[in-house]
Amino acid sequence: DTAVSQTPKYLVTQMGNDKSIKCEQNLGHDTMYWYKQDSKKFLKIMFSYNNKELIINETVPNRFSPKSPDKAHLNLHINSLELGDSAVYFCASSQGTRKEAFFGQGTRLTVV
């Protein structure tokens, strides 16, 4: 009964490919996020959705496109992958004003 689950956990792909990461939460939360953790462990928000509506879109290349088919799912599609996209991507969710976010286990993306 994982609260926030991401697939896949590991993703190795070549430059130029397109890939997707899926995220699902069973906490009944109304807000979902994508965070990126770089090689130095720095965590930074990429996107946030509230009730399927995009509400936070940080400075992220257009190659990254989030999609939220419903409140429980937030997927991340990345086009034309570059070496610099290699990182750990975390999905998270929170409920309204409670603010604390619960994170998935992360997806380690390696672009070669």
Add this chain to the structure above:
Amino acid sequence: AQKVTQAQTEISVVEKEDVTLDCVYETRDTTYYLFWYKQPPSGELVFLIRRNSFDEQNEISGRYSWNFQKSTSSFNFTITASQVVDSAVYFCALSEGGGTASKLTFGTGTRLQVTL
């Protein structure tokens, strides 16, 4: 703009020692939330605590305690009688304002190494 500073990059202690992880934040909002997360070697991010800006009471949970001081914009985390299982990277984070959505601004993390 909000900012979180964790000046301690890495701390090494021997088991059973007490250790304090420092966190200093910057925000212009009067309503904000502070958090600590733990990232063990397995990589997941584990929520530890949330504090809102109107509640300066310190909190204790087992061997963990948190000291929130608005006067110094600090939210420090102390582990008493540390154990090897406490070895992890610890992140302090800040979220501003109200509304239904917010973003966490993280510090750069403090790596805690507890040895026997």
